[in-house]
Amino acid sequence: MKINENYLKLEESYLFSTIAHKVAAYQKANPQKKIIRMGIGDVTLPLCPAVVTAMRDAAAEMGRKESFHGYGPEQGYPFLKEAVQHYYFSRNIKLDEHEIFISDGAKSDVGNILDILSADNTVLIPNPVYPVYVDTNLMAGRKIVYMDANRENGFLPLPDDRVEADIIYLCSPNNPTGAVYSKEQLQKWVDYALSRNALILFDAAYEAFVKDSALPRSIYEIDGAKRCAIEFCSLSKTAGFTGTRCGYTIVPEALEFDGVKLNKLWLRRQTTKFNGVPYVIQRAAAAAFSEVGQKQIRENLQYYADNARIMTGAMKETGLWFTGGENSPYIWMQCPNGMGSWEFFDLLLNELNVVGTPGEGFGENGKGYFRLTAFGDRQDTAEAMNRLTDYLK
Amino acid sequence: MKINENYLKLEESYLFSTIAHKVAAYQKANPQKKIIRMGIGDVTLPLCPAVVTAMRDAAAEMGRKESFHGYGPEQGYPFLKEAVQHYYFSRNIKLDEHEIFISDGAKSDVGNILDILSADNTVLIPNPVYPVYVDTNLMAGRKIVYMDANRENGFLPLPDDRVEADIIYLCSPNNPTGAVYSKEQLQKWVDYALSRNALILFDAAYEAFVKDSALPRSIYEIDGAKRCAIEFCSLSKTAGFTGTRCGYTIVPEALEFDGVKLNKLWLRRQTTKFNGVPYVIQRAAAAAFSEVGQKQIRENLQYYADNARIMTGAMKETGLWFTGGENSPYIWMQCPNGMGSWEFFDLLLNELNVVGTPGEGFGENGKGYFRLTAFGDRQDTAEAMNRLTDYLK
Known part of the structure; x- marks a missing residue:
């Protein structure tokens, strides 16, 4: 019996496990810190x-x-x-x-x-x-x-x-x-x-x-x-x-x-x-x-859109180049000061206690970029953006 | 763009659509007849x-x-x-x-x-x-x-x-x-x-x-x-x-x-x-x-097993060769008098108003065989088996 050898050509993705590992290590060393997670593209509001x-x-x-x-x-x-x-x-x-x-x-x-x-x-x-x-x-x-x-x-x-x-x-x-x-x-x-x-x-x-x-x-x-x-x-x-x-x-x-x-x-x-x-x-x-379902769903979508607006507002304040956020729950930002994706990840985690996703996890052209998602809690999102704009001032 | 040409080698299966067509035609011509369906391998008891x-x-x-x-x-x-x-x-x-x-x-x-x-x-x-x-x-x-x-x-x-x-x-x-x-x-x-x-x-x-x-x-x-x-x-x-x-x-x-x-x-x-x-x-x-789920499920399984016992009882009465029914919800019977699968299908439908599945729908070796399932209603199952044993006497 022969396996499908194409599977052996797949690269193992350690992106999200590496992130989880780094976050866990930081949290363990700093149990009193509140980490805000804006990395995973998963929703947080319940079913309507x-x-x-x-x-x-x-x-x-x-x-x-x-x-x-x-x-x-x-x-x-x-x-x-x-x-x-x-x-x-x-x-x-x-x-x-x-x-x-x-x-x-x-x-x-x-x-x-x-x-x-x-x-x-x-x-x-x-x-x-x-x-x-x-x-x-x-x-x-x-x-x-x-x-x-x-x-x-x-x-x-x-x-x-x-x-x-x-x-x-x-x-x-x-x-x-x-x-x-x-x-x-x-x-x-x-x-x-x-x-x-x-x-x-x-x-x-x-x-x-x-x-x-x-x-x-x-x-x-x-x-x-x-x-x-x-x-x-x-x-x-x-x-x-x-x-x-x-x-x-x-x-x-x-x-x-x-x-x-x-x-x-x-x-x-x-x-x-x-x-x-x-x-x-x-x-x-x-x-x-x-009809009623669409109305309820739109309220949830508006919640995420409002998060995204807070995020694009912060991006504009920092002057960093970015795409997304206006018609999308994702913000794709260029890392500040020519930093690499992982370098910026570490900075965000260690200095601001915010977690995002290094762009290079999505391919070569993601190097130097970073993804943030609008699926989080309103207050957390605003707090994370305040930390970021304050830090970059 | 090239399609996966292996798909063109697939034979279209008309088994269940042919059955549905024949049953519908018979029912239309004989609206007063009650047809008992023992063809499809789908359960009928509700979730426990x-x-x-x-x-x-x-x-x-x-x-x-x-x-x-x-x-x-x-x-x-x-x-x-x-x-x-x-x-x-x-x-x-x-x-x-x-x-x-x-x-x-x-x-x-x-x-x-x-x-x-x-x-x-x-x-x-x-x-x-x-x-x-x-x-x-x-x-x-x-x-x-x-x-x-x-x-x-x-x-x-x-x-x-x-x-x-x-x-x-x-x-x-x-x-x-x-x-x-x-x-x-x-x-x-x-x-x-x-x-x-x-x-x-x-x-x-x-x-x-x-x-x-x-x-x-x-x-x-x-x-x-x-x-x-x-x-x-x-x-x-x-x-x-x-x-x-x-x-x-x-x-x-x-x-x-x-x-x-x-x-x-x-x-x-x-x-x-x-x-x-x-x-x-x-x-x-x-x-x-x-524990409670297993108990409730076993009651349903017993219901189907009792149907199957009625069916194997009828098979033994007719003297037809068969497999299954004792440790399985399926009975696989040899068609009586050297009949072909579809010939027996037509006889069951037209004379006894019972629907089963012609064995040849499952391959060459199913020719001359027939599948009946134990997933039906108790009374219907008993009634169908009575019709069959009476007919074959």
């Missing part, structure tokens, strides 16, 4: 009442024979697919119900979608990047080409006609940089993909944080995108579902390569290797899309 | 009270900031892994907590495990078989060799030294045949695997239906199995979780090929392409393993 009620009601339903649900459709219940369809339609994007696949989160689908694509494709990935895009392709032995995201292009790289690529990863609003593509910029990507018969994998997990109505929240706002793009979305950040697990993936009917529809292949993949999202979770997710 | 209560409590927890759970460990919460560990330990099988991976069901893991194994391996699969084993390997382009399960070997094929195989699928109690391997038979498989450095993928999804204490419920009851076998298990049939989605996969620390531990590779796969089972579902699953 409409979601909790729906989940509890669905649990009760499952306890009665007459309303019990066994196996559901692998691609999701119609009631939830219709809710997603309506959510898109409210933004003038028309989807067919069978173009919507309910999943247990964007991470699973971003990885699993590669099942239906040949290992021979060349993949174009921005740097810095969410590491899952890289690792899932290394596991299949695909050739990866990187594109530079940097201060010069505002961490929003555009197509380079000299680069050959079959599969292109785009994430907007971006994790880790918080940068958001404009419609004109995304149009360039769609045109590039269509001209080379390439596929865009568009990660829209942070779409709900876009406040500027001129900015696209879905790739399907762009002409031609249904012929070249799959979109992944999630309730993780939108509705606090990081521990509840529900997302959705759009595979348009028009998406066809060599006469084969990707929608059909993905349906085959999901019906063979997946058994759907739990009924109670789908009911909870549907509640998040209801 | 302990599970429902745990799920509702967990939902409430998620609605309060101080008890909210965001991202959990991809491989499952310790409280659930400990419950699984205890469940195995009660049967004298000692597992380390990190050998246990919580999943969203056996189907996902049986398919996804192939990610960590080379596409160059030759796979040995019994015929008839649960189609997922076949399709997931075709998707990766692996060579498949079939082994005959038939009346002569009681639908329990044993190793053939002339056959070369790297990966071996075993399912006991078996779906679709209900046949159960003895310890001596499984020992032969473990010895064969160890002698050729092969890997056994052991599907134990129906272990809870084993009543005969001499029969193995886990491959790890067999000497040497931890060095050659991964075990997949699920709460789907055990605790009525088909629509609730929780299972567990055991990857022993001792499982090593070419110096690489599969446990480490699987952890890497899961942390990269999976984000864990929802917190509320893990709490519900843990309740299924609690």
Whole structure:
């Protein structure tokens, strides 16, 4: 029996374990200090009442024979697919119900979608990047080409006609940089993909944080995108579902390569290797899309947006260069005084008792940058920013 | 962009859609007839009270900031892994907590495990078989060799030294045949695997239906199995979780090929392409393993076992050859009078208004056989068996 040797090429990521180790060591040496954590991209506000009620009601339903649900459709219940369809339609994007696949989160689908694509494709990935895009392709032995995201292009790289690529990863609003593509910029990507018969994998997990109505929240706002793009979305950040697990993936009917529809292949993949999202979770997710659910969710999103505004305010005060924060829960800042990412991490931890994420953990181009998240407590966020601005004065 | 062309080699399965079509047509033509369905392997009893209560409590927890759970460990919460560990330990099988991976069901893991194994391996699969084993390997382009399960070997094929195989699928109690391997038979498989450095993928999804204490419920009851076998298990049939989605996969620390531990590779796969089972579902699953949960679950299992006893009683009365039913929720019967699977299907539907599954839907060796399931209603099951025995008299 032979293992998949591509796994041996994966680099071990010690980013978050190194951070945890350093924080624990500092806290042990300084038990009286209050450390403010702005490193991990996890939500902190609870599920909204409409979601909790729906989940509890669905649990009760499952306890009665007459309303019990066994196996559901692998691609999701119609009631939830219709809710997603309506959510898109409210933004003038028309989807067919069978173009919507309910999943247990964007991470699973971003990885699993590669099942239906040949290992021979060349993949174009921005740097810095969410590491899952890289690792899932290394596991299949695909050739990866990187594109530079940097201060010069505002961490929003555009197509380079000299680069050959079959599969292109785009994430907007971006994790880790918080940068958001404009419609004109995304149009360039769609045109590039269509001209080379390439596929865009568009990660829209942070779409709900876009406040500027001129900015696209879905790739399907762009002409031609249904012929070249799959979109992944999630309730993780939108509705606090990081521990509840529900997302959705759009595979348009028009998406066809060599006469084969990707929608059909993905349906085959999901019906063979997946058994759907739990009924109670789908009911909870549907509640998040209801009128009352949307209202409650928006209050939570506003809380995080207000945190982000405090953070961008502090950034402007310090004069440090940054992206994100306005239409994204992430702030991507250049470290002060030419410091390296880890150097700045140590300074923040030891001097200000604030934890963030060194940018180089997301790739070479993250060197000298730093990620802070807006998912924390209001008072802690304000306190951390005060410490930072005071220190840098 | 090139698709994964292996998908084009997959055969479309029309088994269950053909059945649904035939049943609908009959019902339309005969609206007054009551059709009894014994075809689909889905449970019908609701979740037990302990599970429902745990799920509702967990939902409430998620609605309060101080008890909210965001991202959990991809491989499952310790409280659930400990419950699984205890469940195995009660049967004298000692597992380390990190050998246990919580999943969203056996189907996902049986398919996804192939990610960590080379596409160059030759796979040995019994015929008839649960189609997922076949399709997931075709998707990766692996060579498949079939082994005959038939009346002569009681639908329990044993190793053939002339056959070369790297990966071996075993399912006991078996779906679709209900046949159960003895310890001596499984020992032969473990010895064969160890002698050729092969890997056994052991599907134990129906272990809870084993009543005969001499029969193995886990491959790890067999000497040497931890060095050659991964075990997949699920709460789907055990605790009525088909629509609730929780299972567990055991990857022993001792499982090593070419110096690489599969446990480490699987952890890497899961942390990269999976984000864990929802917190509320893990709490519900843990309740299924609690003392009160186990008691309630056993009542449901007994209900299905009593259905199966009615069915095996009827089989004996008819004198038809069959396997299963005693330690399994499936009865695998030879069709009467040399009939073909579909011929018998039509007869059952049109004459007796009973629906089952034609054996040939599970492979060539299922021709002339038929699967009935014990997951139905008590009265319906008894009524269907009366119709059958009366008809065959």
